[in-house]
Amino acid sequence: MGTWSEDQRVMWSALAEDPESYYFLYCAPGESNTIGAFSEAEKELLIKLIHSRPPCGQWGLFSLNFPHRTGLQVSLAKNLDF
Numbered sequence: 001m002g003t004w005s006e007d008q009r010v011m012w013s014a015l016a017e018d019p020e021s022y023y024f025l026y027c028a029p030g031e032s033n034t035i036g037a038f039s040e041a042e043k044e045l046l047i048k049l050i051h052s053r054p055p056c057g058q059w060g061l062f063s064l065n066f067p068h069r070t071g072l073q074v075s076l077a078k079n080l081d082f
Contacts, residue, residue, distance in 0.1 A: 023060030024071035034068040038077050042066060046077060 004012070011022040012029075027033050038046065045065065055062035060071035069077075 020058055020060040020071070023063055024075075025060075027068060027070060028064075031068055033070060033073075038069075038080075042069070042077075043080075046074065050078060 008022075008026055011018075011026065015022050049062070049065055053062075055075075058071075059075040063069050063071040063074040066074055
């Protein structure tokens with residue numbers, strides 16, 4: 001947590017009340033954020049999960065199915081033409 005921004009610390013402290021906000025912008029502590037295009041496996045999982053368990057606007061929590069990805073990344077990836 002030493003390299004966290006003040007915003008990340010605040011969101012982490014409110015995790016119990018609002019996990020969606022934290023995971024929309026950040027990965028789990030100790031988990032690095034993957035930058036770049038989704039892998040084929042991630043794309044397949046995204047399509048499968050959107051059909052079986054839609055996120056209903058809760059992209060942060062939905063992103064927990066995608067290690068090293070934030071809710072923002074996953075919400076943007078759903079718009080890609082696979």
